[in-house]
Amino acid sequence: MTSVDNTTGTAGPGPSGYAAARLRLLQEESRSGPARRSALSGLTDDWLNALFATAVRESGVRGATLVAVGGYGRGELSPRSDLDLLLLHDGKADPKALSALADRIWYPVWDLGLALDHSVRTPGEARKTAAEDLKVHLGLLDARPVAGDLGLLAALRTSVLADWRNQAVKRLPELHALCRERAERSGELRFLLEPDLKEARGGLRDVTALRAVAASWLADAPREGLAEARRRLLDARDALHLVTGRATDRLSLQEQDPVAAQLGLLDADALLREVYDAARVVSYAGDVTWREVGRVLRARASRPRLRGLLGTRGTAAVERAPLADGIVEQDGEAVLALAARPERDPVLALRLGAAAAQAGLPVSLHAVRRLAAQAKPLPVPWPADAREQLLTLLGAGEPTVAVWEALEAEGLITRLLPDWERVRCRPQRNPVHTWTVDRHLIETAVRASALTRRVGRPDLLLMAALLHDIGKGWPGDHSVAGETIARDVAVRVGFDADDVAVLSTLVRHHLLLIDTATRRDLDDPATVRTVADAVGSAGTLELLHALTEADALATGPAAWSTWRGSLVADLVGRVGALLAGEAAVPDASGTPRPPGAEPERLAVEALRTGEPALALHARREEDDAVGVELIVAVPDQPGVLPAAAGVLALHRLTVRAADLRTLELPDALGEVLVLRWRVAAEYGSLPQGARLRTDLIRALDGSLDVPAKLADREAAYPRRRGVVPPPPRVTVVADVSSLATVLEVRAPDAVGLLHRIGRALDAGGVRVRSAHVSTLGANAVDTLYVTDVEGKPLPPPEAALLAAAVESALS
Numbered sequence: 001m002t003s004v005d006n007t008t009g010t011a012g013p014g015p016s017g018y019a020a021a022r023l024r025l026l027q028e029e030s031r032s033g034p035a036r037r038s039a040l041s042g043l044t045d046d047w048l049n050a051l052f053a054t055a056v057r058e059s060g061v062r063g064a065t066l067v068a069v070g071g072y073g074r075g076e077l078s079p080r081s082d083l084d085l086l087l088l089h090d091g092k093a094d095p096k097a098l099s100a101l102a103d104r105i106w107y108p109v110w111d112l113g114l115a116l117d118h119s120v121r122t123p124g125e126a127r128k129t130a131a132e133d134l135k136v137h138l139g140l141l142d143a144r145p146v147a148g149d150l151g152l153l154a155a156l157r158t159s160v161l162a163d164w165r166n167q168a169v170k171r172l173p174e175l176h177a178l179c180r181e182r183a184e185r186s187g188e189l190r191f192l193l194e195p196d197l198k199e200a201r202g203g204l205r206d207v208t209a210l211r212a213v214a215a216s217w218l219a220d221a222p223r224e225g226l227a228e229a230r231r232r233l234l235d236a237r238d239a240l241h242l243v244t245g246r247a248t249d250r251l252s253l254q255e256q257d258p259v260a261a262q263l264g265l266l267d268a269d270a271l272l273r274e275v276y277d278a279a280r281v282v283s284y285a286g287d288v289t290w291r292e293v294g295r296v297l298r299a300r301a302s303r304p305r306l307r308g309l310l311g312t313r314g315t316a317a318v319e320r321a322p323l324a325d326g327i328v329e330q331d332g333e334a335v336l337a338l339a340a341r342p343e344r345d346p347v348l349a350l351r352l353g354a355a356a357a358q359a360g361l362p363v364s365l366h367a368v369r370r371l372a373a374q375a376k377p378l379p380v381p382w383p384a385d386a387r388e389q390l391l392t393l394l395g396a397g398e399p400t401v402a403v404w405e406a407l408e409a410e411g412l413i414t415r416l417l418p419d420w421e422r423v424r425c426r427p428q429r430n431p432v433h434t435w436t437v438d439r440h441l442i443e444t445a446v447r448a449s450a451l452t453r454r455v456g457r458p459d460l461l462l463m464a465a466l467l468h469d470i471g472k473g474w475p476g477d478h479s480v481a482g483e484t485i486a487r488d489v490a491v492r493v494g495f496d497a498d499d500v501a502v503l504s505t506l507v508r509h510h511l512l513l514i515d516t517a518t519r520r521d522l523d524d525p526a527t528v529r530t531v532a533d534a535v536g537s538a539g540t541l542e543l544l545h546a547l548t549e550a551d552a553l554a555t556g557p558a559a560w561s562t563w564r565g566s567l568v569a570d571l572v573g574r575v576g577a578l579l580a581g582e583a584a585v586p587d588a589s590g591t592p593r594p595p596g597a598e599p600e601r602l603a604v605e606a607l608r609t610g611e612p613a614l615a616l617h618a619r620r621e622e623d624d625a626v627g628v629e630l631i632v633a634v635p636d637q638p639g640v641l642p643a644a645a646g647v648l649a650l651h652r653l654t655v656r657a658a659d660l661r662t663l664e665l666p667d668a669l670g671e672v673l674v675l676r677w678r679v680a681a682e683y684g685s686l687p688q689g690a691r692l693r694t695d696l697i698r699a700l701d702g703s704l705d706v707p708a709k710l711a712d713r714e715a716a717y718p719r720r721r722g723v724v725p726p727p728p729r730v731t732v733v734a735d736v737s738s739l740a741t742v743l744e745v746r747a748p749d750a751v752g753l754l755h756r757i758g759r760a761l762d763a764g765g766v767r768v769r770s771a772h773v774s775t776l777g778a779n780a781v782d783t784l785y786v787t788d789v790e791g792k793p794l795p796p797p798e799a800a801l802l803a804a805a806v807e808s809a810l811s
Helices: 015-027 033-059 095-111 123-132 134-141 150-166 168-186 204-215 226-244 253-262 268-310 348-359 365-374 384-394 399-409 412-416 418-422 437-449 458-467 478-493 497-508 512-519 525-535 538-555 562-579 597-609 640-650 689-701 706-716 753-763 796-810
Strands: 064-068 083-089 116-121 144-148 320-324 327-330 333-336 613-621 624-635 653-663 672-681 729-733 741-748 767-776 779-787
Touching: 015 033, 033 064, 033 095, 033 144, 033 226, 064 095, 064 150, 083 095, 083 123, 083 150, 095 116, 116 123, 123 134, 123 150, 134 150, 134 168, 134 204, 144 150, 150 168, 150 204, 168 204, 168 268, 204 226, 204 268, 226 253, 226 268, 253 268, 268 399, 320 348, 327 348, 333 348, 333 365, 348 365, 348 384, 348 399, 348 412, 365 399, 365 412, 384 399, 384 437, 384 458, 384 478, 399 412, 399 437, 412 418, 418 478, 437 458, 437 538, 458 478, 458 497, 458 538, 478 497, 497 538, 512 525, 512 538, 512 562, 512 767, 512 779, 525 538, 525 562, 538 562, 597 613, 597 624, 597 653, 597 672, 613 689, 624 640, 624 689, 640 653, 640 672, 640 689, 640 706, 640 753, 706 753, 729 796, 741 796, 753 767, 753 779, 753 796
Parallel strands: 083 116
Antiparallel strands: 064 083, 064 144, 320 327, 327 333, 613 624, 624 672, 653 672, 653 767, 729 741, 741 779, 767 779
16 A cells, blocks of 8 residues: 655655654644644544545445544544544445455554544445444434545435434433433542543533534533533543543543643642533533423423314413512423513522522523623622522522522622632542532532421521531631631621621531540540530530531531441530530549440459450441441450450451540459440451450460461552552640540551551550540541550650650551
8 A cells, every 4th residue: 555655735644654743743732722633633634535545546446435423523533532433335336345445444543553443334324323323323423524425424414414303302312311321320520539531420421412412403502611611621631641641531640630730730629620610511501401302302292282182273371380589480490580670689599599499490591691691789798588598598408409500500609609619619639528619518508408407596507508618718727717708708698796606616616526526535524625615505516516417418428427426416415514514524533424234244244254355236227337336345454455456457347436445343443444346347247256255365365466467468468559648647636635645646547557556555655545446438537545554644745755656656
């Protein structure tokens, strides 16, 4: 095969010339985005045109055309995109000659290492295949000639488009189902830390689906911002291909900073905000479009029946049911009434949102856009009606999400609450979080709406839910920054001074209860007093309790459980009693509350036998996986914590939460350590209690070398490589206990972590008064209350040395 080896001229470049020109184009920093994609498509067209001309000459085939379909047909070739090609022929050529023609085109493409999706069909075969395969039909909608008989493709395109429009009633529901199935499989692009730019909901495939809907003439997507969103997603995919050198659409964590640099963005977070914002536009356009498709299809289905009922000349009046002042329901949407005047009614946008959410209806795109263009600004502070409408919207439950996003899509939310812009589409790097910051705030309001019957001021609960993480758009501690922003927003919205103070307190301390309950010793009097001082009143405590639950439920499955809920409820009960003037905390001596019947029974048995006593309780709760509550009582002696933690690790039990306390039983000689564990099996069945007890006895008497066994297991099952986590950090937490020194350990969750912590504390010659283990995703936060051998807190220099020693042991 011969060809002209240059980058210009009608013959087009040969393989080596094309490869060199392609490389030069991809390395040109001055050309990127749509210009580069168009140039790459044009360069590829020239090369394939030359290949086709030579192949036709050598094979002698006439009546054929080379067709670009799919992404290549749209002229949006990314650096590592597949070439989607169809060799269309009139069916008159000899099969062997046709096969030779195809080989002379496909093999040079493969020889250059380019991915190729190819087919050889007559127009009739292509049309038949499209009728049977929705994806083929979608690809042909973007068919574009590259070389050969242009009339052959023109006729096919006319037939394919006619089929698409004629079969829209059947095809569009199939396409919608395909989109939903893909969304279930790949997730929502704008909430994923490692999103698939093509397959996830709101990605490039959804943009293609919207183009197909428009081609049906049945409905059209909202076009404002859609082309720009598509461009940003394509630009991100181009940069990803250049950075990785692979045809990948998944924006993995390790590639995000280099991709951001390739696009001239500040960092990975700036990149994700760009991608999330684009996906939000695409998702919203999809919601509106598919809703319109459904409306049109329902209208078409009902038209014959209406004609029969009304007669050939009858017409059906448009039904408009009132929802609120200036708001009506029409055709399954909340729309503006004919008499509504946005330019005279500054509360109309909030009233539309509240009425739609309360009725469980989507808001009309036309209505929202009219409000965005004509709405009169609200005065500051807001009038009471505006505040009530906002709270009604927030308290509507699940429908709030779609309504809020519709208002946000047209800029109405940031116009009402300017501070919202900083959290909009902001990613959260903590894997515990399911949502971006803005969506998490709305999800928290949704969760809080179900808890409003528990509190005396549901309005403050809903507002605190909306604002509790508003500080994440600013540097520093988001709770501290959020307190200031929440105060300003509350004043803007029109709350009085007392309510503003409560809201700012709720935002400032929205993590206080969960952090204290899971990381502090509730039997230490300083713990409960610290929380009581921060909260200040029983009413604020009640609101903070509900906000804590709503926040955790809206975070993700790892953030809340019955276990955590019981810990928070215990803390709230103690703080509430203290605020009411009751004996809610231990006296200054630190005498703890009674341990409960079963721990006390096990403690008595441990003192009687001089050996560990334990009880296992399997449990299954609605919000927890199958797990085990393990209670162990051991006569006080050195090494209990590392021994028990090591035995659990050897039995492949993952510690989800733990609590260690020292009990001194009445009329008994000696103290007993009681450890309460919440554990789950890594895999397989749960161990027998007798085996755990035997191994614990052996670990305590030294006949079971726990460190060696754990080292053997680690060597046999090395961890897979991945993103390197930050190193462990151990700090001394000051001013939270008058009875003990408090160490907080933050480290990647790993096999034997608590065992290593316990060994380091034993080596430091301290006693563990209590331990509180909390695991969130891949991270562990362990809080340990330690004393010297006489039961007193450590002097600050000794505490700092101990913290450094533990940190060194974990590193």
